Amino acid sequence: MKHIFNLLCLLLASPFLVVAQNAPNRFVIKNGTVLTITNGTFPKTDVWVENGKIKQIGQDLKVPANITVVDASGKYVMPGIIDAHSHIALEAINEATSPITSEVWMGDVIDPFDIGIYRALAGGVTVTHAMHGSANAIGGQNVTLKLRYGNTDPLALRMQEAPRTIKFALGENPTRVHGRGKNIQPRSRMGVEAVIRNGFEEALQYKKVWEAYETERKQKNSTAVPPVYSLRLETISDILAGEIIIHCHSYRADEIYMLIKVCREYGIDKIVFSHVNEGFKVAPELAAYTMGASIFSDWWAYKFEVYYSTAYNAAVLTKNGVLTSINSDSGEVIRHLYHEAAKSQRYGGLSDEEALALITINPAKQLGIDAFVGSIEVGKQADLVIFDSHPLSIYAIPQMTFVDGIKYFDRQSDELDQRLKINPSELIEPIFLKEYDHNCMQNVDFYFTNFGRNLFEHRH
């Protein structure tokens, strides 16, 4: 990919160059079939991009004479794909030592050098929800990333507009890590509920203590002394105040229903269930009380709690009015989310619009960023992918990927080695026949040395 390559050359030459943002991003994608997602599909249509935003959409747009033209004749233009559950571009995934770790933040461990970012761009992905793992009932706060590959500043990848989100996890993973791994709660699904309720209650108390202190402090000649500060409880208070969207790792219908109930009790409606393999069983509840489900297209049977799954999950959820997205939770699957979305057509016959919404506007809504991305609309950020054929076709190959109007992937000028960083001490670059990176249960290995190797395998 020339753009990045040139940029790197410049970077090497001058350490003072600031990355990417200055690159020209004024261009028009001409004559493509434009899949807007929200406003229909238009053949032979132009998309005019300026200053990182979509300026105009229409046929035969009157654009400035000197503007760069990207010819998309015979091609398909869709919004950048959004992965609502990802672990790429992260140095660490799980702070697995406590059943509640709401104080940790994935923004502290963004790894801008991960080759997985480039591979995702090559699959048309422009936004990932970089999540904490699923070891804890209440995990860490996530960070939403724009895949601005080539930046070395980790926070340059952060999508500033995105609201705060946090990871929760139910079922086998937290009970295995804490209950079976360390002999502390939760050991069962009962314990998971208790841990979450306890967290909520403690946060309410915490809030009360602090409010009392702040009130007292404002009084004349106050000698109020401050209570102890807890970033953990502070964060949970913010959840209860509706400032943070919960993304909850979950599989079984009973545990999903449990958390829906708990959240309703505490007045929380900003919750998205992730994986949610048995979401189809509680689709009416998900539709009524939550921000929906973010699911796998067809994964199942890798552990017991996903044995009773169905690939028709997307169809059932969509038909029941649940806001539904398809995510990857994988450095591999993230490269073909468009194909994962297409599977909803085999398993339940979703329409093209419904299927494409699963990886664009729907995850955008679940991440609270639908005002900025997720569809091709005037004023939205120019996160765009050009495919050579319809993205739901098995034969579709992403040709170009733009983030904020900057081209980060171009199949025609793709360089072989896209690593940003090469380790001078490595002898020969290692070959891996299987990648276990980027998964929900990373960093929890040390609890399982006595459990046998295969515990590493069920990793979502």
Added chain:
Amino acid sequence: MINYFLHFKISLLLCFMLGRMGFAQSDPTGQKRITSTYLITRVTIIPTPGKILPNQDILIRNGQIVSFGSNLPRPAEALQIPGDSLFAYPGFIDMANKSGVSAPSIPEKPADFDPSNPPDVQAGIHPDVDVLEHYDPSHSQIADWRKNGFTIAHKVPLGQGMLPGTTGLVVYGPPKSNIIIRSDVARYAKFSTVGGMYPATVLGVMAKYRALFENARLLSRHQVIFASNQRVKIPDTNPVLQSLILVLEKNKPLFFETNSELDVRRALSIQREQDISVMISGIAEGTHMIPVIKKSGVGVALSINLPEENKQEFSAEIQNSEREEQLKKINAAYIKRLSAAGEYEKAGIPFAFTTKHLDKDKLFDNLRLMIKHGLSKEAALAALTTNPAKILGIDNMTGDISPGKMANILLTTDTLFSAEFQIQYVIANGYLFEYPLKDNSEKNGKNGSAYWEYDTKTSAGSASGFFEISYQSGTAKGSITYDDPQGEGKITSPMNDLKVSTKRITFSFVVKTAKEDLTVAIEGDVSENFLVGKMYIADYDSFPFTAQKTDKPKP
């Protein structure tokens, strides 16, 4: 040559009696030094990087540099170190080093130990532990570092967790002497963890830093309230938070150890978020970090440790073209790593060096590699002397050679970093350590001679002549012939203090004049058959001196 006064051989560095002199004057071991006054004579001083003062005397007394200059008066109690042909540099300062430091003992885990909420001390959070209470100055590695020119080190504590203790400054003097320059310099801060308990990853570490600092702020607020009104709840005693309150007050910095550029970013995030002072050590990569570091203005220490060059060869059955391509990239990354220090210099960042992870035998090889890849010798010296002194706030007491500063001095046989220079003496806190020289002059057993014709220009006019150097069993001897200053004809004088390497020749000789004996010193860099250098005439000046190696004319 100087065996008529006492000096400290490394093997004798066992028992020193200074500090007890007031009441114990005798020393049956015979190891006590007889004086703390030294005069280094006629040495070339590099007082600070980039400055050269030839033919100077340096007077040292009680661990301090008293004065330097030409022909200083020679106090009777001073032991003299002839510095002719030697170079005096300020002693090196190591920005972060753990040699001699042992880990503090951590109490047993309590019976009700909960890995999700361990006591701070279990989790590697004990910033109040004083590194110097766990420092053994007689550890053999200290002598090794001193031999390599280090006279001062910023000692960092051992410990697996994120806040293992305070740092302290020590001088590499004799173990029983007063070695502490300053304790509690900074709080050592890391992103690593004890493991198996909270925090276990950098995720938890970052959150823990935030929580600790916020609670330190609150405790401080509580203490202020309590100070003026004792009718409120007594503030908790918490040595961890107490230690961090000083950081929040900017009385003490956090001294971060980093292992990657992402660690450096995190350290800077903490600095920004908490509004505290930080120093960052262990920087090894990321030339694109330079603008970020420059903007932050924090003191940084680069690692002298370098990766090995990749010289891997592949068997024929492995696809060579592709592996070669990979090797090229790996080697490019290697060169980039070697060039990093030079890049920091170009950017004007006054960085220091740390010996973290460094094999001491590679110190000068690695520095030379960095110099070969863009680092100037001056900047390299600055990174070992003035820069760390400044960053650590001890530049008013050490880091250069000037009156009043600590007597931390190296005497080298050639200019620092040159191919075959050796450290002959290290003076640390006024204590003298001598090291036997390795014989570098034309390889042992090589006999022969070289004949040089020279030209020089003095204020009195130009002069020319020749000198001859002969080698026998590894020893070099020489003589120089010049016009008789008192009349006609030529005079030949033997060379003193002759040092010959493939790259440099230095010697001196004595010219007798009517009034006095003048010592003339010659030093020059050799490149093939040419020598370009200077002639120093005592008390006068220096003059250009060039020579060419030719065949000796037949008599």
Added chain:
Amino acid sequence: MPNGWAEMNGKPSDMNAFKYILLVFFLGLGIFCQAQEDGEILKPQKGIFLLQNATLVTVTKGILENSDLLIADGLIQKIGKNLSFPDAQLIDCTGKFIYPGMIDSGNRLGLVEVNSLSETQDFMEIGNVTPNMQALTAVNPNAVAIAVTRVNGVTSSIALPSGGLFPGTAALNHLNGYTPDQMYGGFKGVILNFPSSARTSTYDTRSEEDVQKESEEAQKKLDDIWEKAVSYHRLKSAGAMLDYYPEMEHLSKVIAGEISLMIEANAAVDIRRAIKWVKDNKVTAILTGVSEGWRIAEEIASSGLSVIAGPVLTIPSRQSDRYDAAYTNPGILAKAGVKVALRTNDAENVRNLPFHAGFAAAYGMGKEEALKAVTIHAAEIFGLDHQIGSLEEGKMGNLFITDGDPFEPRTQISHLFIQGYKIPMTNRQIRLYQEFNERSPGLEQ
């Protein structure tokens, strides 16, 4: 109805199809409740089936438009236009396509039920040299995943044991039947995990030297074992009475040419060593995995060895590789002249075989070659091309009926035949869909 199970466009005379329609009717009204409805339990059905007026994608004999295909006695009896047969169940295929059943050339389907539960893992034995372990024994004919897999047109599958140097014997199964023998498709292969110089995964943190050292040790071990097996075979052939030694007994069958050898090699250097080893030891073998085959495609081609490649939907083996290295690998090998079959190497998601093939097709292999890689080429590699891999008279009735390209996700498969049995287009995943799509009670308490 867009979903697969409801695509049964049978004629009124087709009683089974009629039952399906009834089922749909009940479901639609939401009155499907406690009683066991007749026809709810759907079984594979043997019979005479006349598939009429279809487009036949025969793979070996081109595309035949408006043609009929007759299945009887488990075989494709006849292909032609306007066929008729008394008592045949008629299936109208107007506007539809018939494809030969797809073959996944390597996976764990049926060898594991729930991957994280070791009690349900039957693909690995203890020991480094266990060629006598029979995958066929451990394939559970009633594994839930089998029915989930076949409705996507995958009719045959190679069950792979895994583990040490010689982990066991793989077997080809057709995805219908109640006993291993009913499923067994006539091919067995002893697996050799060729000594690897690659790391097995990102969890493999051995040093480069250790990897090389272990690889060399494994190579020596392989040579020792093989020499032993050759001796065993020689002595046995000479009529010697030898002690019971099942491992050598089994390897000697490979040496005798009775069982194939499937050599798993992935790093380019390992593939190259494997090819040399095959030549040196004069064995017939199939290369499997071959994830870095693209680096040395010409060499593999000139070795004459066939390759089972895959999975296609996987990440490149090195960080520096082009992002699509795994997608393009089968195409590069095929273009170099290698006979390529594909595998998913999966367990529960072997149903994605057509999608692996589709990606290979898109990334250089081409649709036709990719289709062959999951049909006739696989059959040829396993020596079963007289039975499966294409629509030809006399071949096994392994085929499926679609409304389009089977690699395209949107395509619906309406009928499936395995060994001439008409397989019910249902499975647990479809039944869960049927039960929960319009749940009753809904939201109300």
